[in-house]
Amino acid sequence: RIASVTGRQLWDSRGRPTVEAEVTLESGAVGRAIAPAGASRGAHEAIDLRDGGTAFGGFGVNGAVAGIGAEIAGAIAGMDARDQAAVDKALCDLDGTLNKARLGANAVVAVSMAVLHAAASDAREPLWRYLAGGKAVRIPLPEIQIFGGGAHAGRRTDVQDFMVMCPNAGSFRRALEITGDVYRAAGRLMEAKGPLSGVADEGGWWPNFASNEDALDTLTQAIEASGHRAGEDVFISLDIAANEFGDASGYRLALDDRRLSGEDMAARIVEWAGRYPILSIEDPAGQDDWATMAAVTAAIGERVQIIGDDVLVTDAARVARAGEAAVCNAALIKVNQVGTVTEAKAALDAAAQRGWGTIVSARSGESEDVTIAHLATGWNAGQLKVGSFTRSERMAKWNEMLRIEEAMGVGAEYAGFSAFAATIG
Ligand code: PGA
Ligand code: ZN
Numbered sequence: 001r002i003a004s005v006t007g008r009q010l011w012d013s014r015g016r017p018t019v020e021a022e023v024t025l026e027s028g029a030v031g032r033a034i035a036p037a038g039a040s041r042g043a044h045e046a047i048d049l050r051d052g053g054t055a056f057g058g059f060g061v062n063g064a065v066a067g068i069g070a071e072i073a074g075a076i077a078g079m080d081a082r083d084q085a086a087v088d089k090a091l092c093d094l095d096g097t098l099n100k101a102r103l104g105a106n107a108v109v110a111v112s113m114a115v116l117h118a119a120a121s122d123a124r125e126p127l128w129r130y131l132a133g134g135k136a137v138r139i140p141l142p143e144i145q146i147f148g149g150g151a152h153a154g155r156r157t158d159v160q161d162f163m164v165m166c167p168n169a170g171s172f173r174r175a176l177e178i179t180g181d182v183y184r185a186a187g188r189l190m191e192a193k194g195p196l197s198g199v200a201d202e203g204g205w206w207p208n209f210a211s212n213e214d215a216l217d218t219l220t221q222a223i224e225a226s227g228h229r230a231g232e233d234v235f236i237s238l239d240i241a242a243n244e245f246g247d248a249s250g251y252r253l254a255l256d257d258r259r260l261s262g263e264d265m266a267a268r269i270v271e272w273a274g275r276y277p278i279l280s281i282e283d284p285a286g287q288d289d290w291a292t293m294a295a296v297t298a299a300i301g302e303r304v305q306i307i308g309d310d311v312l313v314t315d316a317a318r319v320a321r322a323g324e325a326a327v328c329n330a331a332l333i334k335v336n337q338v339g340t341v342t343e344a345k346a347a348l349d350a351a352a353q354r355g356w357g358t359i360v361s362a363r364s365g366e367s368e369d370v371t372i373a374h375l376a377t378g379w380n381a382g383q384l385k386v387g388s389f390t391r392s393e394r395m396a397k398w399n400e401m402l403r404i405e406e407a408m409g410v411g412a413e414y415a416g417f418s419a420f421a422a423t424i425g
Contacts, residue, residue, distance in 0.1 A: 001026045002079050002087075002118070005111060007068030009061050012037055012365040013393040014201065016059040021068055021110035023118040025081055031118030035106040036336055037365030039201065040151040040160060040241045042287045042310030044318070046339040049104025064107040072103065072111055081119040088112055088340035100339040112340040113371050127371070128404055131378025138415040139172050139405050140376040140384040141165060142398065143237050143280070143359065144179045146186045146222065147207045147215055148200025148388065150241050152364050157207045158253050160241035162219050163385075164234050165279055167416045167425065172405045175414075176389075176398055178228050183389045186222035193218070201364045202387030203394050211255050216276050223277075231277030239282040240269070243310040247286035262292035270299045279424070282307035282332060293327035302423045305330045305357050312347070314338040319350040329421040330357035333381065335372075348379055357420045359383035366393040370400040377404050382419030 004024045012018040012034075019035045037048060049067070051060030075094045079087050091112060095103045120130035128137070143163050150160030164182055169175035183205075190196050190205050197206045209215045216236070223230040230236075242265065245252050251260045260268065262285065269284045285292035287310040297306045309332040312318050319331055331351035335344040348358050360376035362385065376384040384401065387394040405412050417425030 005073035007065040014365045017061045019061050019064050019106045019110045021114040023114040029122035031114040033110050033113030034367040034369040035110040036363035038363040042313045044313045045337045046100040046105035048106040064104040067103045067107050081115050085342045087115050088342035105339045108339045109336040127374035128378035137380040138413045141415045141419045143385040145204040145388040148204035149207045153200035153206050159212050161239035163237040165237045171414050181226035185226040203391035204388040235279035237280035240284045243286045248289040266292050266295040273300045280305035283309045287311050290327045301329050314347045316346040316350040323354045332359050332361045334361050361385040368396050373397045373400040382415040
């Protein structure tokens with residue numbers, strides 16, 4: 001049973017305040033979790049509680065932290081930490097809004113995940129194993145950023161994430177080794193192109209490119225230059241995050257200084273998928289432009305994974321509606337997008353039931369918290385998206401996956417192509 005719940009302010013990877021929750025059970029078991037924070041957020045996401053004003057650029061979390069120690073602690077003290085659904089329902093009821101705006105999704109998600117950690121600790125099991133509950137689970141396929149653009153890099157490119165995936169690597173360990181080779185080769189190519197301008201929010205190279213296509217060409221060259229085969233050992237995965245530069249009324253590509261209709265946008269994406277070794281594309285259209293999403297999925301969804309992030313916001317009801325409209329064939333799962341572990345799992349289940357791929361994802365603002373590595377494994381999600389191959393808030397998750405893979409031992413099964421909807425691969 002939950003004995004105490006406390007909150008504290010820590011700092012995230014962008015140097016902004018964030019919330020940590022600490023839950024202690026009567027048995028003495030302790031669970032802790034730190035809330036992440038997005039920058040390219042969807043309008044339908046749960047909302048963080050920030051203090052506003054001038055201190056810390058308005059990003060202060062004193063109100064969120066105070067809510068944990070007072071109201072939240074009062075509401076869930078005495079509850080059974082193993083009954084995550086009941087705890088999360090109590091959190092939702094206490095908040096009372098549809099988007100966690102009153103207590104703050106940052107406070108709620110930290111408490112929800114801390115309760116989960118406490119329960120696993122009480123069961124003396126690693127979190128991934130506690131979540132798997134005796135069922136066989138696969139090691140997720142990593143999706144790793146090489147260049148970061150969009151809202152994470154001063155909108156230097158329209159596309160937000162240029163990533164790689166290695167479904168044929170056979171193991172997580174090998175996938176990281178190959179990705180490291182590509183990351184270094186990409187850095188050498190960037191240097192040759194002109195002054196390197198550092199790294200984007202998630203640690204990928206800051207794109208120093210004339211066009212989105214230039215970035216795609218460079219990434220393809222980097223894969224080849226790394227000694228691995230593009231379209232065989234290494235595939236490209238894009239998060240267009242199109243919500244950041246358009247909607248159903250049109251898309252403004254800053255690099256090309258052009259305005260595209262939804263149809264033109266879909267055609268552009270389909271053209272890229274034919275020209276480059278692309279295996280996965282996230283948010284090719286704005287959050288409410290389901291027609292363009294569906295057009296892309298109809299055109300290439302049989303062979304390319306089309307992921308909904310801002311269009312789904314980890315909401316089981318939206319996953320169901322998006323399924324009816326065939327807008328995508330995979331769901332990005334971010335616990336803080338909806339606010340609780342139970343609601344995120346429901347969204348994942350709704351997607352998996354449709355035969356979709358599922359990807360547990362970090363946010364652009366992160367910390368040393370490695371909960372998502374355990375969720376991706378224990379929930380058998382098949383895929384894990386964390387950002388780049390530098391910076392310790394990213395590497396902490398990849399490194400935790402190496403520990404999990406080692407703990408699983410010889411029986412560890414790397415998801416590979418089984419992570420995608422059935423026709424892909
Ligand atoms: P965010 O971006 O965390 O800044 O929202 C991540 C993503 O779009 O997948
Ligand atoms: Zn996204």
